[in-house]
Amino acid sequence: xxxxxxxxxxxxxxxxxxxxxxxxxxxxxxxxxxxxxxxxxxxxxxxxxxxxxxxxxxxxxxxxxxxxxxxxxxxxxxxxxxxxxxxxxxxxxxxxxxxxxxxxxxxxxxxxxxxxxxxxxxxxxxxxxxxxxxxxxxxxxxxxxxxxxxxxxxxxxxxxxxxxxxxxxxxxxxxxxxxxxxxxxxxxxxxxxxxxxxxxxxxxxxxxxxxxxxxxxxxxxxxxxxxxxxxxxxxxxxxxxxxxxxxxxxxxxxxxxxxxxxxxxxxxxxxxxxxxxxxxxxxxxxxxxxxxxxxxxxxxxxxxxxxxxxxxxxxxxxxxxxxxxxxxxxxxxxxxxx
Amino acid sequence: xxxxxxxxxxxxxxxxxxxxxxxxxxxxxxxxxxxxxxxxxxxxxxxxxxxxxxxxxxxxxxxxxxxxxxxxxxxxxxxxxxxxxxxxxxxxxxxxxxxxxxxxxxxxxxxxxxxxxxxxxxxxxxxxxxxxxxxxxxxxxxxxxxxxxxxxxxxxxxxxxxxxxxxxxxxxxxxxxxxxxxxxxxxxxxxxxxxxxxxxxxxxxxxxxxxxxxxxxxxxxxxxxxxxxxxxxxxxxxxxxxxxxxxxxxxxxxxxxxxxxxxxxxxxxxxxxxxxxxxxxxxxxxxxxxxxx
Numbered sequence: 001x002x003x004x005x006x007x008x009x010x011x012x013x014x015x016x017x018x019x020x021x022x023x024x025x026x027x028x029x030x031x032x033x034x035x036x037x038x039x040x041x042x043x044x045x046x047x048x049x050x051x052x053x054x055x056x057x058x059x060x061x062x063x064x065x066x067x068x069x070x071x072x073x074x075x076x077x078x079x080x081x082x083x084x085x086x087x088x089x090x091x092x093x094x095x096x097x098x099x100x101x102x103x104x105x106x107x108x109x110x111x112x113x114x115x116x117x118x119x120x121x122x123x124x125x126x127x128x129x130x131x132x133x134x135x136x137x138x139x140x141x142x143x144x145x146x147x148x149x150x151x152x153x154x155x156x157x158x159x160x161x162x163x164x165x166x167x168x169x170x171x172x173x174x175x176x177x178x179x180x181x182x183x184x185x186x187x188x189x190x191x192x193x194x195x196x197x198x199x200x201x202x203x204x205x206x207x208x209x210x211x212x213x214x215x216x217x218x219x220x221x222x223x224x225x226x227x228x229x230x231x232x233x234x235x236x237x238x239x240x241x242x243x244x245x246x247x248x249x250x251x252x253x254x255x256x257x258x259x260x261x262x263x264x265x266x267x268x269x270x271x272x273x274x275x276x277x278x279x280x281x282x283x284x285x286x287x288x289x290x291x292x293x294x295x296x297x298x299x300x301x302x303x304x305x306x307x308x309x310x311x312x313x314x315x316x317x318x319x320x321x322x323x324x325x326x327x328x329x330x331x332x333x334x335x336x337x338x
Numbered sequence: 339x340x341x342x343x344x345x346x347x348x349x350x351x352x353x354x355x356x357x358x359x360x361x362x363x364x365x366x367x368x369x370x371x372x373x374x375x376x377x378x379x380x381x382x383x384x385x386x387x388x389x390x391x392x393x394x395x396x397x398x399x400x401x402x403x404x405x406x407x408x409x410x411x412x413x414x415x416x417x418x419x420x421x422x423x424x425x426x427x428x429x430x431x432x433x434x435x436x437x438x439x440x441x442x443x444x445x446x447x448x449x450x451x452x453x454x455x456x457x458x459x460x461x462x463x464x465x466x467x468x469x470x471x472x473x474x475x476x477x478x479x480x481x482x483x484x485x486x487x488x489x490x491x492x493x494x495x496x497x498x499x500x501x502x503x504x505x506x507x508x509x510x511x512x513x514x515x516x517x518x519x520x521x522x523x524x525x526x527x528x529x530x531x532x533x534x535x536x537x538x539x540x541x542x543x544x545x546x547x548x549x550x551x552x553x554x555x556x557x558x559x560x561x562x563x564x565x566x567x568x569x570x571x572x573x574x575x576x577x578x579x580x581x582x583x584x585x586x587x588x589x590x591x592x593x594x595x596x597x598x599x600x601x602x603x604x605x606x607x608x609x610x611x612x613x614x615x616x617x618x619x620x621x622x623x624x625x626x627x628x629x630x631x
Contacts, residue, residue: 051527054488054527054529055488055546055548055587056488056490056529056544056546086506086507087506087510087529087530087532088510090507090510090511092507092511110533110534112495112534113495113503113532113534115503116503116532118503119504119505119506119507120507297584312535313533313534313536314533315531315534315535317529317531318492318531320492320542320591321492323579323591324578324579327579
């Protein structure tokens with residue numbers, strides 16, 4: 001069976017779960033162990049990628065450059081990647097990241113808006129980077145639409161296209177339908193990024209691989225937005241048993257999980273009522289902590305906020321809608337707000 | 339004495355150009371005499387011809403040849419405007435630039451209109467996000483210094499054309515610069531989000547400002563006054579969430595519904611920049627007719 005490329009996002013998606021508060025030293029500690037374990041690529045930075053540090057998404061503990069500097073210093077074989085969401089991050093931000101050895105950029109757009117990433121993919125290719133198109137909230141579009149958008153990324157020069165289940169809302173059949181179609185029509189590798197809000201992250205990742213994905217994401221301890229990502233240690237164990245090759249040392253990951261990452265976590269990475277509501281409603285995973293905060297401030301139920309955000313078809317990055325929805329819910333309950 | 343109308347041309351007969359045309363046709367001080375494009379038979383050129391406006395497919399060259407013009411609205415793109423600007427300047431034509439080229443200074447009608455009109459021969463309309471949010475930052479900065487202003491503009495996907503998409507970095511950078519240079523914030527950041535929901539959403543803008551939030555009552559008053567001023571040219575501009583203090587920050591949300599002239603009402607983002615551009619040109623006409631320019 002084939003070789004599967006592993007991209008670890010503990011130090012990017014995982015930042016959502018710790019409100020973007022890891023220090024550069026903590027990141028370097030994790031990165032060194034991931035490198036030692038043989039992980040192909042690691043993604044680093046604010047949960048919302050380059051330029052994500054903001055009131056809207058929360059400020060990082062340190063500037064982006066300090067994370068890249070600390071991490072790149074400890075990597076020997078593993079490639080360093082960043083996430084760039086057009087509209088939040090810019091080519092200027094990417095240029096600065098390149099000074100610290102960034103080799104790969106994942107350009108992430110909403111599943112219907114790939115053309116907003118054209119300039120970034122083209123810039124990356126022109127400057128010798130690996131460019132990956134990353135279609136977020138892929139559950140919101142039917143397979144044919146996902147294919148159309150994946151083709152756009154391919155036409156801009158992307159080396160790989162990812163189908164991304166940002167809301168952890170897909171069932172295995174949804175994953176299979178999308179990956180299979182895109183796999184048939186594109187000539188570049190296909191990737192899959194899972195979230196565990198419905199408890200399906202590992203199962204969906206396996207379904208994606210069986211449908212033709214050759215690059216998949218995971219995070220140590222599952223650390224990530226919402227109920228987290230595919231838990232990397234478990235994923236590697238599953239892939240080993242299923243006969244795929246990843247080049248990753250399972251024991252070393254287990255040790256990293258127990259000795260380092262567990263100690264960095266702010267709370268257990270589990271499926272609870274709120275995270276389940278995200279997957280059930282199909283809302284963006286990183287809305288979780290922001291919704292809890294707004295729920296407390298305006299005296300409403302975080303689950304109601306998340307379900308309403310799903311109904312309104314909000315997309316990734318619309319954290320400011322949480323305030324609107326919370327205020328409206330409070331008003332409809334008859335509470336006096338602000 | 340009846341004031342003479344200024345003679346106006348538009349370069350770029352796309353969505354923005356057509357919307358500008360509809361607005362200029364209602365103006366008491368501007369007369370649209372030329373629509374310039376580069377593609378024969380395009381929708382905008384056809385509409386202009388139907389309205390009895392002269393057309394050319396020779397772009398800026400057609401404009402210069404046409405002659406006897408006071409104001410040109412440039413609704414093309416950053417690259418083209420960089421070439422147009424010196425030609426218009428040499429011909430003595432005042433340029434209102436709706437592209438991200440920003441050759442001339444940023445102009446926001448309710449903040450710095452007269453001071454720019456009296457000194458510049460080319461003004462830049464910033465971005466739709468800038469037109470919607472800089473007035474709020476400026477209003478707050480009048481009460482208490484804004485150390486950092488961050489705005490999030492969410493647009494319906496249908497209202498964000500290829501120009502916005504291909505120049506999304508220019509949008510965030512130009513908006514950020516205007517928050518600082520015109521709004522008065524010490525630092526700034528702009529975020530843009532495209533939302534494909536159907537029916538399309540209204541343009542909404544969240545404005546976060548780091549400032550002395552204890553002055554919230556004065557801030558609310560200042561912002562409400564500012565919103566009323568913006569509504570004079572953009573009637574669909576509304577305070578969705580009045581300023582409220584949240585720790586070290588003040589949060590304000592404004593929504594913009596378009597006038598529905600040519601573009602649908604959800605395209606408030608386009609409407610606020612075309613409305614502001616026409617307002618700028620009308621004020622230029624007043625100042626010129628009054629002998630100030």
